[in-house]
Every structure is written in structure tokens, then in C-alpha cells.
Amino acid sequence: xxxxxxxxxxxxxxxxxxxxxxxxxxxYLANDQxxxxxxxxxxxxxxxxxxxxxxxxxxREAKMAAQLSHPNLVNVFxxxxxxxxxxxxxxxxxxxxxxxxxNDFGALDTKKAFEIIEPLTEALAAAHAAGIxxxxxKPENVFLSDGxxxxxxxFGLAREISEHTQTGSVVGTVAYLSPELVLRGLADAxxxxxxxGVMIFEMLTGKQPYQGEQAxxxxxxxxxxxxxxxxxxxxxxxxxxxxxxxxxxxxxPSQRPASAVALLPVIARASQDLxxxxxxxxxxxxxxxxxxxxxxxxSPAGATEVLDVSEIESLASTSSLATKLQKSNKRSRLFLSxxxxxxxxxxxxxxxxxxxxxxxxxxxxxxTGRTLESAxxxxxxxxxVIERLEENSGTVAEGFxxxxxxxxxxxxxxxxxxxxxxxxxxxxxxxxxxxxxSAEAAKKLLIDSGFVVGSVKNYFGIEAxxxxxxxxAPTGTILNQGSVLDILVSIGAVPEVLxxSAEAARALLxxxxxxxxxxxxxxxxxxxxxxxxxVLAEDPLPENxxxxxxxxxxxxxxxxxNTVGETxxxxxxxxxxxxxxxxxxxxxxxxxxxxxxVKRQSPEPGSEVRVGDSVTIISR
Numbered sequence: 182x183x184x185x186x187x188x189x190x191x192x193x194x195x196x197x198x199x200x201x202x203x204x205x206x207x208x209y210l211a212n213d214q215x216x217x218x219x220x221x222x223x224x225x226x227x228x229x230x231x232x233x234x235x236x237x238x239x240x241r242e243a244k245m246a247a248q249l250s251h252p253n254l255v256n257v258f259x260x261x262x263x264x265x266x267x268x269x270x271x272x273x274x275x276x277x278x279x280x281x282x283x284n285d286f287g288a289l290d291t292k293k294a295f296e297i298i299e300p301l302t303e304a305l306a307a308a309h310a311a312g313i314x315x316x317x318x319k320p321e322n323v324f325l326s327d328g329x330x331x332x333x334x335x336f337g338l339a340r341e342i343s344e345h346t347q348t349g350s351v352v353g354t355v356a357y358l359s360p361e362l363v364l365r366g367l368a369d370a371x372x373x374x375x376x377x378g379v380m381i382f383e384m385l386t387g388k389q390p391y392q393g394e395q396a397x398x399x400x401x402x403x404x405x406x407x408x409x410x411x412x413x414x415x416x417x418x419x420x421x422x423x424x425x426x427x428x429x430x431x432x433x434p435s436q437r438p439a440s441a442v443a444l445l446p447v448i449a450r451a452s453q454d455l456x457x458x459x460x461x462x463x464x465x466x467x468x469x470x471x472x473x474x475x476x477x478x479x480s481p482a483g484a485t486e487v488l489d490v491s492e493i494e495s496l497a498s499t500s501s502l503a504t505k506l507q508k509s510n511k512r513s514r515l516f517l518s519x520x521x522x523x524x525x526x527x528x529x530x531x532x533x534x535x536x537x538x539x540x541x542x543x544x545x546x547x548x549t550g551r552t553l554e555s556a557x558x559x560x561x562x563x564x565x566v567i568e569r570l571e572e573n574s575g576t577v578a579e580g581f582x583x584x585x586x587x588x589x590x591x592x593x594x595x596x597x598x599x600x601x602x603x604x605x606x607x608x609x610x611x612x613x614x615x616x617x618x619s620a621e622a623a624k625k626l627l628i629d630s631g632f633v634v635g636s637v638k639n640y641f642g643i644e645a646x647x648x649x650x651x652x653x654a655p656t657g658t659i660l661n662q663g664s665v666l667d668i669l670v671s672i673g674a675v676p677e678v679l680x681x682s683a684e685a686a687r688a689l690l691x692x693x694x695x696x697x698x699x700x701x702x703x704x705x706x707x708x709x710x711x712x713x714x715x716v717l718a719e720d721p722l723p724e725n726x727x728x729x730x731x732x733x734x735x736x737x738x739x740x741x742x743n744t745v746g747e748t749x750x751x752x753x754x755x756x757x758x759x760x761x762x763x764x765x766x767x768x769x770x771x772x773x774x775x776x777x778x779v780k781r782q783s784p785e786p787g788s789e790v791r792v793g794d795s796v797t798i799i800s801r
Contacts, residue, residue, distance in 0.1 A: 690730060700732070
């Protein structure tokens with residue numbers, strides 16, 4: 182789309198500059214020349230302007246948003262067309278979005294968070310009171326003005342509350358979608374409450390509760406998992422805010438506040454108590470009015486009932502919401518929800534408050550290492566349902582609890598399901614074959630096989646440099662899952678030194694990362710002064726290991742003694758003690774070697790013989 186900067190739209194709005202551009206529209210800063218004020222001009226992209234259904238949705242946004250008037254809502258002033266340009270004129274809010282603030286500052290402290298949470302809840306309450314769902318609550322749609330105001334805008338996915346039925350497609354930003362929207366495409370005011378609770382979690386922790394490479398992964402977690410308490414990521418979050426987040430993000434919509442109008446007095450009271458340093462919990466907040474959580478915030482088709490502003494003022498006396506709402510003729514045409522106002526029930530006997538309400542919240546104790554019977558006793562006061570599951574564990578003995586879902590410290594409602602996992606003991610696994618792999622491939626193999634990678638050490642081996650020689654346990658050995666295995670990686674073979682001169686052998690070995698000790702040895706095959714070989718301290722030899730270099734002294738010579746007349750046994754022992762190999766040529770039984778005499782020998786007495794050579798004694 183061409184940039185409209187400098188153009189005049191509808192003979193009234195002078196476009197100054199492009200502020201932002203998204204997938205559906207671009208927003209410009211413009212000057213309203215009639216009222217002489219700055220405005221935000223939202224213009225549909227040309228390809229969407231040709232889509233009749235999209236244009237109708239865009240116009241619906243304008244009509245619905247125009248019916249809302251509240252200091253914490255971005256006001257809509259006008260809507261129209263100018264040739265092919267379809268536009269919406271809104272209040273211009275100079276400043277940043279909540280997303281910008283969290284990107285810059287990360288998690289917000291409790292005080293700063295409430296400075297946003299309370300007015301944001303007021304804005305949403307104003308929309309809900311007027312019978313309008315937002316359906317796309319996210320930090321990008323919360324504007325923090327330079328003047329200190331918090332404003333909620335962009336009702337691009339808004340619907341009348343009476344039109345909350347299934348749409349056939351899931352709409353909204355996946356990180357903030359409620360479970361019922363994910364599973365059924367069905368939304369009511371409690372779906373907005375869920376999105377608000379996710380935003381509060383993100384404000385307090387600096388992170389969204391669920392992560393995933395694909396949107397469907399995040400959506401699946403919203404549908405199947407309970408959002409944890411913010412204090413599990415940020416220990417400074419007070420218990421009251423944990424409870425508010427868990428209340429607003431309950432997977433079962435009936436366990437959430439019925440609307441932002443129901444939530445607002447609780448938020449206002451919580452803000453007051455925390456600002457005074459009180460350690461209040463939700464069950465201790467004495468509200469001035471309560472909404473029946475069993476009553477869905479919807480109206481049957483064709484039924485319209487307007488809640489008088491005086492009733493809203495009574496309900497929300499702790500905030501400025503009531504004095505900000507304005508009656509209008511347009512509102513009377515909306516399908517509004519019926520609010521069931523329950524009279525004040527004082528003291529500790531508030532029935533819903535301690536059952537399906539937030540008073541039913543309780544912390545899951547740490548059950549690790551306990552028996553199932555002990556866990557049942559600990560969980561009984563919480564009024565939860567125990568689901569027994571089994572899993573292998575290398576740290577918890579068989580028959581004892583490894584963990585729970587939700588995890589220890591998480592807060593759960595009464596009648597919630599708590600999964601208790603019982604240890605089957607460590608899983609038994611066979612050590613895989615890693616020989617010949619690269620170190621990285623061996624690491625992945627160990628992890629995928631259920632083992633823990635220990636150290637990676639370099640060794641001399643016949644394998645090519647960089648290839649695995651072996652693991653610290655032989656292939657096929659049965660070990661506990663999670664056992665630590667070291668990886669032995671080849672740095673190449675130890676060089677061959679046999680036959681090299683002593684000087685050449687020393688020079689070759691000096692380049693290796695090993696310690697060499699040198700000794701001289703007799704050797705009948707290797708001439709004196711040449712290397713016989715290396716004797717390794719261990720095989721395979723590790724980097725920085727040690728070895729002995731043997732240098733030949735040549736053959737060792739002895740003088741052949743005279744054994745004639747000696748017994749065969751005595752002659753044999755004498756010659757073997759000289760390092761000679763003795764061959765006995767006799768017709769005598771071995772049992773007579775101690776009696777029979779040697780009659781001849783070869784070589785003759787006095788001859789020079791090399792150690793290790795064969796000599797013969799004869800007795801016939």
C-alpha cells in the first residue's frame with residue numbers, strides 16, 4: 182500500500198506520518214482539521230478493502246467501539262470511506278505499548294504492575310458492561326500514554342456478547358487464547374478474563390506461560406495444562422497475585438470470574454491492600470458485592486436486559502468505573518448479559534467463595550519421596566482428586582512418589598485433579614555401540630538412549646582422529662537410566678618407532694602430548710642403538726599419558742657352561758637361568774631327570790651364546 186503521508190482523507194483528515202503497519206491495516210498520525218486535534222487514522226490495506234466480509238467486520242468494530250466511552254479505552258471518533266480508502270478515526274495516544282514496556286524493562290514489580298492491571302480491568306469491565314467482548318487482549322493492544330494513562334484499544338476481533346457462539350475458526354493471538362477458544366472456538370466474557378490473567382502473568386514474570394516453535398504447540402498447552410503461579414518464576418510475587426492469576430486462568434471457565442465487572446472490585450481491593458503492605462489472600466478479601474460464578478456472562482438470543490448504571494456503581498464502588506460509564510441510546514440495542522447480584526454475605530461463611538471461588542485455592546505440598554498413602558493424607562484437606570501414575574526414576578526409590586502435576590507449591594482449586602507419579606525405580610538400559618562415531622554423534626546417542634554424558638577424553642587409537650574409540654562401559658552392559666558414561670575419542674595412532682635410530686625416535690615422540698621415559702634393553706633382532714618400540718602405561722593411551730621408549734643394546738651374550746656329567750634336571754635349570762632355551766634329547770623318562778646324566782651338549786662348553794637362543798643337552 183502506498184504511504185498516505187501528506188494526503189487529505191475525506192476532506193478533513195490531513196495525514197502527517199505513518200505510525201505502524203500490520204497484516205490488516207496501517208495506522209497514521211493525522212490532523213483533524215475540523216476539530217483541530219491529532220487523531221490516529223486506521224486504514225485497511227487495499228487487498229482487504231475488496232473483501233466484503235472483512236470490510237463489514239471493520240465497520241462493526243467502529244460501531245461497537247464507538248458505543249464505549251471510558252477514560253481507559255481508546256475512543257473511536259469516526260468511520261468512513263474516501264474512494265478506495267476505508268478508514269477508522271481513533272483517539273491518538275502518544276506513548277508506548279505494554280509490549281514495548283516489557284521488552285525494555287522485563288518483569289514489572291507489584292506496584293508498577295497494579296498501575297496497569299487496575300485501569301486495564303476497568304477498561305475491560307466497561308466493555309463487558311456494554312455487552313462487548315474484546316477477544317484479542319494482548320500487550321500490543323494496551324497503550325501507555327505519555328500522560329500516564331493506560332488505554333485498551335483495537336477491538337478488531339470484538340463481538341457482541343450475545344454473538345459468542347462457535348465461529349468455526351479460532352481467532353485471537355495464540356499466546357493469550359483461552360482453552361475453550363482453542364478447543365471449541367467458543368468465547369464469552371470469561372475468555373477475555375483468561376487472556377487478562379495471562380497478561381498479568383507475563384507482567385509479573387517477564388515471560389509468557391507457554392512457549393513453542395509453532396502456534397499449535399502453544400495452543401495445545403493452553404488447552405491441556407494449568408498455568409503455574411507467577412511466584413514459581415519470580416519469588417517476589419505476593420501470594421495474593423498468585424491467587425488472582427490462578428483464578429483468572431483456570432482452565433474451567435466456571436472457575437473464573439464471570440466478567441471483568443466481577444473481577445474489578447477484587448483487583449481494586451487487592452491493589453489497596455498490597456499498597457498498604459497487607460498480606461491479604463483472596464479468601465480474606467471482604468468484597469462489597471459478589472457475582473454468581475455459575476451464571477454465564479451471556480444472553481440468550483433475542484433477550485436483552487440493560488443493567489442500570491446505578492447497579493454497576495453499587496457493584497464497583499471501589500473503583501472509578503461507575504462514574505465513567507455513560508448511558509446512550511445505542512447501548513439499549515445491544516444484547517447484554519444478566520448480572521446476578523448477590524447480597525453481602527459477611528464473615529467466613531461465603532459458600533461459593535470457599536468452593537468454586539478463589540477461596541478454594543490451596544498449595545500442593547511437596548510429596549517427593551513419600552508413599553501414596555502419606556500423600557493421600559496430605560492432599561485430603563485440599564479436597565482434590567488424586568490420579569495415580571507410574572514412571573521410572575533414577576533418584577527416587579521404587580514405590581515412592583517422584584513428583585506431582587501440578588508441581589509442589591502450585592495452587593489448585595478444590596475438586597481439581599492432582600497427578601501423583603510413583604517411582605518404578607531406575608529404567609535398565611543397554612550401553613549402545615558408539616565406536617567410529619564422532620564425539621557429537623556419540624553425545625546425542627547417549628542422551629537419546631537415556632544416559633548422561635560424562636567427560637570427553639582424547640586417547641591414542643587405531644581409529645581415525647575424531648572418531649570414538651569406545652565408551653567407558655563396554656557395549657551391551659546393562660546400566661541404570663541416567664548413568665554417566667565417558668566418551669573416549671581417538672587422536673590418531675601412536676607412531677611406530679621400531680628400527681628408527683634413537684635420535685629419530687626421540688624427535689618423533691617429542692611432538693606428541695605424552696611423557697616419555699627411555700630405557701636400554703637387550704634385543705637379538707634389533708641392532709644396538711635402534712628403537713625397539715614403546716611400552717604404553719595403559720591401552721588405549723590417554724592424551725598426556727606416559728610410555729617407555731626401549732632402545733636396543735643388541736643381543737645379550739653368555740658363555741656356554743659345561744653340563745656333561747650333571748643330571749638332566751640340574752643341567753636344564755642351569756642353562757635356563759642363563760636365559761637359554763633348553764632342548765633335552767634323551768630316551769629317559771622325565772621321572773628319571775634327577776638321576777640320568779648329561780653325556781653331550783651343543784654348543785660346546787666355552788662357546789658364546791645369545792640369550793634366548795636354543796641349546797641341546799643329550800642323554801642316551
